[in-house]
Amino acid sequence: MSDTPPVRYRNTVLYDRGGQRTVGDVLLHADGRSSPSNGDEDVLEDIDGSKRLITRSFQNWHTHLAMQLNARDFSDGFPLHRWLNEAIFPTEARITPEYVRMGSRCAAAEMIRTGCSFAADMYFFPHVTGQVLTGAGLRGLIGGPVSDAALPSHPDAASALEELDGLLATNNEADLVQYAIATHSVYLCSEETLQRASELAEKREGRLHIHVSET
Known part of the structure; x- marks a missing residue:
């Protein structure tokens, strides 16, 4: 696992590698993983994701x-x-x-x-x-x-x-x-x-x- 803090996207839509859809606040980790955000994590950046769709490239x-x-x-x-x-x-x-x-x-x-x-x-x-x-x-x-x-x-x-x-x-x-x-x-x-x-x-x-x- 990377020591780099994740990036938080708020109010966004994310499709992970398996096609699973997540709506809300999520963390993107340096190794490519994603996880739900509680809002109090130490993050590299906090981004408004309300107009973004996060998916694979x-x-x-x-x-x-x-x-x-x-x-x-x-x-x-x-x-x-x-x-x-x-x-x-x-x-x-x-x-x-x-x-x-x-x-x-x-x-x-x-x-x-x-x-x-x-x-x-x-x-x-x-x-x-x-x-x-x-x-x-x-x-x-x-x-x-x-x-x-x-x-x-x-x-x-x-x-x-x-x-x-x-x-x-x-x-x-x-x-x-x-x-x-x-x-x-x-x-x-x-x-x-x-x-x-x-x-x-x-x-x-x-x-x-x-x-x-x-x-």
Whole structure:
């Protein structure tokens, strides 16, 4: 148990991890527990919760965090493949690690503001995104992209998988961030590449992330 005093929310509504609803004064403890408040406890902060709903944070299981900078309202209305080939891919060809760092920081700030504590990301330079989320205190499953076509981060699938082999070897369940293999899609990855990615995931006990039905 933590020595940090709890935070009291008065006149609030809380849903705990099991979905149990509590109405009234509650204490939120540093280890994630909640309990009723008698009003006389030593607390870190006393907050009016009458206009608040306390519940578990959101999770986003498919993101491209750094695209916060280059995809919103960008060539809206294009069919998928025209959007990719004429708008997104030419822009992404110039992306750098520093660009990913800036975009991921913007996305991390938005996650915090909107109550999202986890992202399953798929984008270039995954180690950079991992550093950003860790620094922000957020959790992530960070997928390094794999494609038979050249990417800003790798010339081919083989080099991408080689780097990911090293990243997956560093996975530790105690860390905020874990790394995964993000094979982009069936139209950018051959059957051989998908098979190699699957074998690497099995070898490292890692996860696979893919646009499974994007056509």
